[in-house]
Structure formats: structure tokens, C-alpha cells
Amino acid sequence: MTGKLYAISTGPGASDLITVRASRVLATLDVVYAPAGRKGGDSLALSIVREYLGEHTQVCCRHFPMSADSAEKEEVWDAVAAELQSDVESGKRVGFITLGDAMLFSTWVFLLKRLQNPDWLEIIPGVTSFSAIASRSATPLAMETQSLAVISCTAPEAEIRRALEQHDSLVLMKVYGRFARIKCLLQEANLLDCALMMAEATLPGEQCWRELSAINDENPLPYFSTILINKQWGRERK
Amino acid sequence: MTGKLYAISTGPGASDLITVRASRVLATLDVVYAPAGRKGGDSLALSIVREYLGEHTQVCCRHFPMSADSAEKEEVWDAVAAELQSDVESGKRVGFITLGDAMLFSTWVFLLKRLQNPDWLEIIPGVTSFSAIASRSATPLAMETQSLAVISCTAPEAEIRRALEQHDSLVLMKVYGRFARIKCLLQEANLLDCALMMAEATLPGEQCWRELSAINDENPLPYFSTILINKQWGRERK
Missing domain, CATH: 3.30.950.10 (Tetrapyrrole methylase, C-terminal domain)
Incomplete structure (x- = not known):
């Protein structure tokens, strides 16, 4: 397995408040997954990082429902975690972007729970709101x-x-x-x-x-x- | 007055965990002030940012005593705040670097208290430890x-x-x-x-x-x- 997954914190909003490491990693990705919430949350995370993406980076938006129905949410988390893992297994450099810091009030943590912190994962911290x-x-x-x-x-x-x-x-x-x-x-x-x-x-x-x-x-x-x-x-x- | 002061968060330690904004501002500074604590705290903040400094950026280390004597500490804070202000008034682009995030457990805040958030100040947030x-x-x-x-x-x-x-x-x-x-x-x-x-x-x-x-x-x-x-x-x- 030569693929790698980066959980990339995008910081609070301004594109130049992401870390230098995040900006460099984004330029090397084969595919980036962006969480799409309601109220334009999707376009925000993506708009922060867009200028750093490589020319050939594929962008995949995934909608995470805000519903109270936890079965519905767990199904989405299971599915996206499986997609990330499968892309890494096929040798890709994969990114998952998340607003603010990845470890604070972020959907990313539900994916981490499923992936269980494997060797091929790096989490890049960010500036909190x-x-x-x-x-x-x-x-x-x-x-x-x-x-x-x-x-x-x-x-x-x-x-x-x-x-x-x-x-x-x-x-x-x-x-x-x-x-x-x-x-x-x-x-x-x-x-x-x-x-x-x-x-x-x-x-x-x-x-x-x-x-x-x-x-x-x-x-x-x-x-x-x-x-x-x-x-x-x-x-x-x- | 055309000078400007940047309080620059250096993030937790790795040089590439500073923000893109911090890296760009560092390259444009006339002078950067680095707090020198005991136990090598000084060289750490400076070593994080050194690769981003402009060729002609002057580096000034200032020692902030850890002593319990608050008169001694206040004297240093007064003096460094006055230096920063004076450099800005002479038209310089001035940086003050601080580990982690500038607004969390940082000596920077004692300087901010004295400078009173003027128009010529920008604080650049960072990744906390x-x-x-x-x-x-x-x-x-x-x-x-x-x-x-x-x-x-x-x-x-x-x-x-x-x-x-x-x-x-x-x-x-x-x-x-x-x-x-x-x-x-x-x-x-x-x-x-x-x-x-x-x-x-x-x-x-x-x-x-x-x-x-x-x-x-x-x-x-x-x-x-x-x-x-x-x-x-x-x-x-x-």
C-alpha cells in the first residue's frame, strides 16, 4: 500500500490562514473529499483550499446529513470512510478537508473512529475559529x-x-x-x-x-x- | 505613520505548521522581535520562523524574565512595547513572534495591553500546541x-x-x-x-x-x- 490519507484542517476562513504544510500537501493530492453541509458549509471549506489544489486533483463533495436520525448519519460515515480507505488502497494520495481544526467539533472525527488511526493517515492541525x-x-x-x-x-x-x-x-x-x-x-x-x-x-x-x-x-x-x-x-x- | 506591527503566531513547533499568511509577512519584515525565555524558548520561536525571514530582516531577541517580581516584568514589557511602537513610528515593518497562538498563554498579551490595539497592528493567529x-x-x-x-x-x-x-x-x-x-x-x-x-x-x-x-x-x-x-x-x- 503506497497511498496516503491527509485530514487537512482549513483554518477559520481566509485562505492564507491554512498552514504551510496543508498548502503543500493540497498541491500533491490525487483526490480531495469536501464535506458538504447545509448553509454553504461545503463551498466554504472548498473555497478556502481551491487555490492550493493541484491541477489534476479530483474534487468529491460528500453530504453529511445534520438529521437527528443517527442511523442515517452512521450510514454516511461508514460509506465515506470506506471510500477514503479504498482510494488509499488503490495507491492514491487522498485529502479530507475540514473547517477550523480537524479535532475540534468536526465531522472528521466520526471518520477517524471508523478508520482507527492507521499508518497511512496524517492529520494536519489548523487554526481554530x-x-x-x-x-x-x-x-x-x-x-x-x-x-x-x-x-x-x-x-x-x-x-x-x-x-x-x-x-x-x-x-x-x-x-x-x-x-x-x-x-x-x-x-x-x-x-x-x-x-x-x-x-x-x-x-x-x-x-x-x-x-x-x-x-x-x-x-x-x-x-x-x-x-x-x-x-x-x-x-x-x- | 506608514509602519506596521504584526504579532505573529509561530504554531506548535514544526516550521511548516505556521500559516501561509505568517510565512508571507515574515518575508517582508524590516525587524523581528523574538521573546527569549529560559530553557531555549527563544531559539525555538526563532528557529521555527528563520527560513521565512527576509534576507535583510534584523533579528532582536528580548529576554522576558520569569521572575515573581512583577515590577521587574512590567519594566521589560513597558520597554519592549515602547521599542515596537518606536520602530513602527519610524516607518518599519515590525514583527513580534510568539509560540503557539498569540492570544493563548502568551507574553504577547502583556505587550498588547500596553499598545492598546492601534490601527497599525495585525495579530496573526496560529495553531495551538x-x-x-x-x-x-x-x-x-x-x-x-x-x-x-x-x-x-x-x-x-x-x-x-x-x-x-x-x-x-x-x-x-x-x-x-x-x-x-x-x-x-x-x-x-x-x-x-x-x-x-x-x-x-x-x-x-x-x-x-x-x-x-x-x-x-x-x-x-x-x-x-x-x-x-x-x-x-x-x-x-x-
Whole structure:
């Protein structure tokens, strides 16, 4: 077996925020698999890497359903993992691209579970969306003895509430569709004044809100919206 | 004023894990400032970026003391921030390099505090050490509704204990000099079997320990040692 599989983190959005290693590997691929979610997630990962692809790299989009039906999802994961493995076995250099960092809230991990970390796999880490947001907003993630919690807004409310209380800094991911509820939790925890929200950080459509209380809950947010809270820094800045 | 300051994240260690943007900016700098810590921290940041520097880029190492004397530290931060600002004011393209991601446990933030996020500053995010460790060890940081806590081992013990209990995944940074105590906390929390430790991830001297109980507490660890715990994944893998 001479093929190889690369799980390639594309970083937060801007094409030049992928790693040098990712850019070099992309140029050598026979085939690249791109996950196609709803809301244009597919074209985003692919649009980030397109300029680095080799002239002859074949592009395969695969749709991963967001449905609650886990049997349907497992079937897709099984099928895509089998495709990746089969391409490697036929000697190809194969890429699977994934937004942000491959090991954080990524569909890639469900494929990794099936492939079981074989010798022919290399995972290339990437810049997370929250590092990009911290840089763009000049807000530190953590300093000295502080702690950072990275939370999914799909987590149980009690867990989010507890984390808001206990950590110095927090990243709230997957805000989309849950903003009104999260805003209430932030208000309860007296954190509205030190929170900021960014959408599409590092992309041309980047937006940053520093006054969360002023956002109308009724308006739909962009899909990639993330909240960053640094209690001490946020309070000193206001 | 036509100068510009770039805070440049160098990523975890391998030169090709810096971003494409960082590599391009480095080539255009008039001067680059490198933080020089003890234990070879200085040469590491500089050695990561050296291949990308322009032919005429001047290199300035600045020592940031680790001392507990905060007056001494503040004096250095004031002085280096003033140097950076003065170079920008004289029209230079200035870089300040920082290991991992600039906004996470980085000396850079103390300079940012003094510079106050001016228009002539751009912060370039980078791959964190823990993303690199997750990729190298094929261990996810978080999936679905899980939460990740990033903790400094210099934090109060009660906080570390609480985080170990409450989060699905944890990154314990700054293990150096505190391993014996952390190992006890992991044992208490019944997490020794799902923890792994890495040092110098992505560098030639990379080491990975998957059996923390087998490590002799008496032997000194490499300076850049980090523990990664994924409770569910770690247990399924053993």
C-alpha cells in the first residue's frame, strides 16, 4: 500500500490562514473529499483550499446529513470512510478537508473512529475559529493562571450556566438558532458587558458585535457565529 | 505613520505548521522581535520562523524574565512595547513572534495591553500546541455537545480538580515542574487511564506517553509538556 490519507484542517476562513504544510500537501493530492453541509458549509471549506489544489486533483463533495436520525448519519460515515480507505488502497494520495481544526467539533472525527488511526493517515492541525476571533478582536483567550472553556451551545443549559460561572474565559460555539437563550444566560451571569460575538471571522463578510444586548433576537444570525468572553479583559476595556 | 506591527503566531513547533499568511509577512519584515525565555524558548520561536525571514530582516531577541517580581516584568514589557511602537513610528515593518497562538498563554498579551490595539497592528493567529497534540495522537478535543477546558497547571488545585470532574475533555498546560501533583489529581479523579502527555509535539524530539502511571515522577520532564484528556475517547481506545 503506497497511498496516503491527509485530514487537512482549513483554518477559520481566509485562505492564507491554512498552514504551510496543508498548502503543500493540497498541491500533491490525487483526490480531495469536501464535506458538504447545509448553509454553504461545503463551498466554504472548498473555497478556502481551491487555490492550493493541484491541477489534476479530483474534487468529491460528500453530504453529511445534520438529521437527528443517527442511523442515517452512521450510514454516511461508514460509506465515506470506506471510500477514503479504498482510494488509499488503490495507491492514491487522498485529502479530507475540514473547517477550523480537524479535532475540534468536526465531522472528521466520526471518520477517524471508523478508520482507527492507521499508518497511512496524517492529520494536519489548523487554526481554530476561536483563535481567529481572539486575534481579530484583540481579546486574549487566557493568560497566566486563567482557564478557558470551549463550549457547544447545544450542551445542556445547566452545564453552560456552570461554565459561565467558573471560567475566566469562554468560547461559545454553535450559537446559531440559540442566540436568544444564550443571551438570557449571559445576562443572568452578568456577562453581557464583557462578551463579544463574531461571524465569519477573517472572511470578507466578517461581523463583530461588542454590544450583545443591542442585537435583535428575532433576526437570524449568520451560521458561523461564535461568542467570546474574557471576564477580566472585557471589563477593563469597556 | 506608514509602519506596521504584526504579532505573529509561530504554531506548535514544526516550521511548516505556521500559516501561509505568517510565512508571507515574515518575508517582508524590516525587524523581528523574538521573546527569549529560559530553557531555549527563544531559539525555538526563532528557529521555527528563520527560513521565512527576509534576507535583510534584523533579528532582536528580548529576554522576558520569569521572575515573581512583577515590577521587574512590567519594566521589560513597558520597554519592549515602547521599542515596537518606536520602530513602527519610524516607518518599519515590525514583527513580534510568539509560540503557539498569540492570544493563548502568551507574553504577547502583556505587550498588547500596553499598545492598546492601534490601527497599525495585525495579530496573526496560529495553531495551538493542543491542536497539534490532538492531531499527532489522533485524539479529538471535543465532539457534538461536549466541552473542552484548557487549564494552566499553575491554577489553584481546587479549580483543576473541579474542571477534571466537569468537562468531557481537558488540556492541561504548563505541566513542567508540577507533574507529580497533577498525576495525583488525575488518579483521584480516576482519569489516569484516559490521559496522555506529549512533549515537543511536531518537533524532532516529540515524545508521547500514553501510560502516565508508568512515568517516574522524579525524572524531569521536557519544558513543553502538555496533558490531553478525552474521557470518552480515551476509555474506548484502551
